[in-house]
Amino acid sequence: MSNRGPRGVHLADVTWAWTVRTLKARYQQASLGWLWAIIQPVATVAIFTVVFTRFVRVDTGSVPYLLFSYTAVAPWALLASALPDMASSLVTNLNLVTKIYFPREALPVAAFAARTVDFAISVVLLLGLVLFYGITPSWRWLVYLPVVFAIQSMLILGVGVGAAALNVRFRDVDPVMKLALQIWFYASPVLYPVSAVPQEWQWLYFANPMAGVIEGYRDVLLSGRAPGWYLATAAVTSLVTFVIGYGHFKRVEGRFADII
Amino acid sequence: MPAVVTFSHVSKRYQLGLARTSVTGLAKGWLRAAWRGGLPQAVDGSYWALKDVSFELQRGQSLALLGPNGAGKSTILKLLARITQPTSGALEVAGRLAALIELGAGFHPDLTGRENVYLNGMLLGLRRQEIEARFDEIVAFSELEPFIDTPIKRYSSGMTVRLGFAVASCLEPEILLVDEVLAVGDAAFRQKCVRRIKALLDGGTSLIFVSHDMGLVKAVCDTAIYLEAGTIQHAGPVADVIETYNTALDRRRAERVERPGDDGGAAEGVLEITGVAVLDEAGHPDGHLSADRPAEVRVRYVAYRGIGPAHVIVRLQRSDGVSCCVVRTVADGAPLNIEAGPGTVSVVFEPLQLYGGTYYAVVWVTDADGASGIARATSEWFEVKNRTAGLDAGDAVFEPARRWTHHKDVGR
Numbered sequence: 001m002s003n004r005g006p007r008g009v010h011l012a013d014v015t016w017a018w019t020v021r022t023l024k025a026r027y028q029q030a031s032l033g034w035l036w037a038i039i040q041p042v043a044t045v046a047i048f049t050v051v052f053t054r055f056v057r058v059d060t061g062s063v064p065y066l067l068f069s070y071t072a073v074a075p076w077a078l079l080a081s082a083l084p085d086m087a088s089s090l091v092t093n094l095n096l097v098t099k100i101y102f103p104r105e106a107l108p109v110a111a112f113a114a115r116t117v118d119f120a121i122s123v124v125l126l127l128g129l130v131l132f133y134g135i136t137p138s139w140r141w142l143v144y145l146p147v148v149f150a151i152q153s154m155l156i157l158g159v160g161v162g163a164a165a166l167n168v169r170f171r172d173v174d175p176v177m178k179l180a181l182q183i184w185f186y187a188s189p190v191l192y193p194v195s196a197v198p199q200e201w202q203w204l205y206f207a208n209p210m211a212g213v214i215e216g217y218r219d220v221l222l223s224g225r226a227p228g229w230y231l232a233t234a235a236v237t238s239l240v241t242f243v244i245g246y247g248h249f250k251r252v253e254g255r256f257a258d259i260i
Numbered sequence: 261m262p263a264v265v266t267f268s269h270v271s272k273r274y275q276l277g278l279a280r281t282s283v284t285g286l287a288k289g290w291l292r293a294a295w296r297g298g299l300p301q302a303v304d305g306s307y308w309a310l311k312d313v314s315f316e317l318q319r320g321q322s323l324a325l326l327g328p329n330g331a332g333k334s335t336i337l338k339l340l341a342r343i344t345q346p347t348s349g350a351l352e353v354a355g356r357l358a359a360l361i362e363l364g365a366g367f368h369p370d371l372t373g374r375e376n377v378y379l380n381g382m383l384l385g386l387r388r389q390e391i392e393a394r395f396d397e398i399v400a401f402s403e404l405e406p407f408i409d410t411p412i413k414r415y416s417s418g419m420t421v422r423l424g425f426a427v428a429s430c431l432e433p434e435i436l437l438v439d440e441v442l443a444v445g446d447a448a449f450r451q452k453c454v455r456r457i458k459a460l461l462d463g464g465t466s467l468i469f470v471s472h473d474m475g476l477v478k479a480v481c482d483t484a485i486y487l488e489a490g491t492i493q494h495a496g497p498v499a500d501v502i503e504t505y506n507t508a509l510d511r512r513r514a515e516r517v518e519r520p521g522d523d524g525g526a527a528e529g530v531l532e533i534t535g536v537a538v539l540d541e542a543g544h545p546d547g548h549l550s551a552d553r554p555a556e557v558r559v560r561y562v563a564y565r566g567i568g569p570a571h572v573i574v575r576l577q578r579s580d581g582v583s584c585c586v587v588r589t590v591a592d593g594a595p596l597n598i599e600a601g602p603g604t605v606s607v608v609f610e611p612l613q614l615y616g617g618t619y620y621a622v623v624w625v626t627d628a629d630g631a632s633g634i635a636r637a638t639s640e641w642f643e644v645k646n647r648t649a650g651l652d653a654g655d656a657v658f659e660p661a662r663r664w665t666h667h668k669d670v671g672r
Contacts, residue, residue: 010382010385010387013382013387013388014382014383017378017379017382018379021368021371021375021379024371025370096383098343099343099361100341100343100359100361100383101341101342101343101359102383254344254345255344255345257338257343257344258274258275258344
C-alpha cells in the first residue's frame with residue numbers, strides 16, 4: 001500500500017518536539033528542577049559506598065569504590081529510567097496515536113532522548129569526580145566513550161521500542177519490565193567488579209550487553225584502557241536486540257490505533 | 261485529471277476481541293485451544309466497518325460523506341489519515357494531507373497555544389521554519405492572539421477548534437479532511453471556515469467533509485457519498501445524494517412511527533424535526549429570497565407518540581449569530597396539538613423584510629408550558645436580496661417596506 005504523500009512527517013522534528021515537551025512537563029513543576037537528574041544516582045552511590053566499603057568489602061583494586069560505583073550507576077540509571085518511560089509512551093498518549101498519524105517510534109525515542117539529558121548532567125558530575133580523584137584525561141575517552149554510548153543507546157532503543165509495541169497488546173509488560181530490571185541489575189557489574197565473576201563463566205556473563213557497556217565505561221574512563229573483546233560481544237548482542245525490537249515495532253505499528 | 265485519493269475495493273474489519281490483554285490470558289487461550297486440538301479463535305468475532313468501498317477524488321474536488329453513525333465515515337477518514345490500515349483493498353493518497361478529525365487531536369493540554377501550533381504543524385509534516393513563516397497567519401485566523409501563550413487546557417472547545425482549523429488550513433494542504441468539528445465553533449467562525457475552505461478549493465485543494473449539517477454540506481461540497489453499514493449506497497452530485505439520504509431517513513422514521521413500541525424511539529425523544537425549509541412565495545426552497553416578497557418557514561416533524569398541546573418557536577438568525585426576529589405560536593394565538601405521526605408547521609412572513617445577507621432559521625418545539633424543549637433544528641442557510649439589488653453591503657438586519665417623499669419647504 002502506498003499511502004504516503006510526497007512529503008512525510010519528519011521523524012527527527014517530531015522526536016525533537018516531543019522530547020522538549022517531555023522535559024518541560026517533567027521539570028516545569030518540580031521545585032528542584034533538573035537537580036533531580038543527579039539526586040537519584042548520587043543517593044544510590046552514597047548508599048552503595050557506605051554498604052560496600054563499611055559493611056561488606058568489595059575489592060575494586062586501586063579505584064575508590066565511590067568512583068567505581070558511580071561510573072556504573074550513571075549509565076545504569078539511564079537504562080533503568082528510560083525503559084519504563086519508553087514502554088508506556090504509546091499507551092499514555094492514546095489521544096495522539098488514535099487520532100493523528102505520525103511516525104509512531106517518535107514517542108518511545110523521545111522518551112529515551114529526554115532521559116539522555118539527565119544522563120548528560122550526571123556525566124558532567126562523573127567527569128568532575130574522575131578529575132577530582134586525580135585520574136588524568138586520556139585521548140581514548142574521545143574515541144571510545146562515544147562508541148560505548150552508541151552501543152548502550154542501541155540496546156536501550158531496541159528493548160524500549162519493542163516493549164512499547166508489546167505494551168499496546170499486553171498489559172503485563174509493566175510488571176515484567178520491573179522484574180527484569182531487578183534481575184538485570186544484579187547480572188550487571190554495577191555493585192561488583194567483573195573480576196568477581198568466575199573466569200569460566202565470563203563468556204556467558206558478557207552475553208549481557210550491559211555488562212560489556214559498563215565494563216567499557218570503567219576501562220576507558222578509570223584506566224584509560226581500550227575496551228577488550230567484550231565490547232564487540234556487547235555491540236553484536238545490542239545490534240541483534242535493536243533489530244528484533246525495532247522490527248517487531250514496525251511489524252505491528254499499523255494495528256496500534258485499532259488495539260489501543 | 262489525476263486522482264489525489266483513490267480507494268479501490270477497500271474493506272476494514274475490526275476484531276472485537278482484540279483488546280489489550282495479558283500474557284496469561286493469551287496463554288490460557290492457547291492452552292484451551294491446544295486441549296481441544298486447534299488454533300485459538302477470535303473471542304467475540306469481528307465486524308466490517310467498510311465493505312468493498314471504491315471511489316476517487318480529483319484535484320480541487322470536494323466530497324461529502326453522509327450516513328448515520330457507524331456507517332463507516334470515520335473509518336474512511338482514519339484510513340486516509342493513515343491512523344489505521346485497511347484489511348483488504350488498496351488506497352492511494354497523492355499529496356499532503358491535513359486532517360481535522362477530532363477536536364483537539366494533536367494538541368497537548370499542558371502546552372500553550374504557541375507550542376501546540378509548532379507540535380501540531382510538525383505532526384502534520386511541516387518543518388520548523390515553515391511553521392514559523394505561517395505562525396502569524398495562523399494566530400490571526402484563529403483570533404486567539406491574547407491567549408496564544410496560555411495552556412490549551414484553559415481553552416474552551418470553541419477556541420480549541422478555532423486553533424485546530426487555523427493550523428490545518430494554513431498548512432496549504434493538498435487534501436483536507438474535516439469531520440464534525442466545525443459544529444463546535446460559533447456561526448461567525450463557521451462562516452469564516454467555509455470561506456477559507458472555498459478559497460482552498462479554488463486553489464486546488466481537495467476536500468473530504470463529514471457533517472450532519474446538510475446546509476453546510478451543500479455550501480462546500482460538489483459531490484457526495486451516502487454510506488450505510490460500511491457500503492456505498494449512492495454516490496454522485498451532492499444534491500442527489502442528499503435527497504437519497506433524506507428519503508432513506510424518512511422511510512426509517514416512518515417505520516418507527518408504525519412501531520411506536522420500539523425502544524429505539526423512546527431513547528431518541530418523542531418528536532423529531534425532519535426538515536426546516538425556507539421557501540419563497542412560489543414555494544421554491546432554492547435559498548434565494550427577497551426582502552420585499554413573502555417567505556415561508558416550513559417545519560416538518562414526526563411525533564413518535566401523541567404530545568398534545570405544544571409550542572413552536574422560529575428564530576431567524578443572521579450568519580454571524582445575530583438574532584433578527586423570534587416568533588412563537590403561543591404569542592400569535594396559533595394553538596398546536598400534536599398527535600402521533602408526521603406533520604408540518606408553517607409560518608409565513610409577509611413580506612420578509614430582512615436586509616440583504618445570509619441567514620438561517622432555528623426552530624424549537626417545546627411542551628405546553630414552554631418550559632422544556634422537545635426538539636430543535638436549524639435550516640440551511642438562505643440568501644436575502646435587498647429590494648434594490650447591488651446594495652447588499654452593510655450592517656443592517658431590517659429592510660422595511662417604505663416610501664420616500666421629498667418637497668421643498670416654502671413660505672419662510
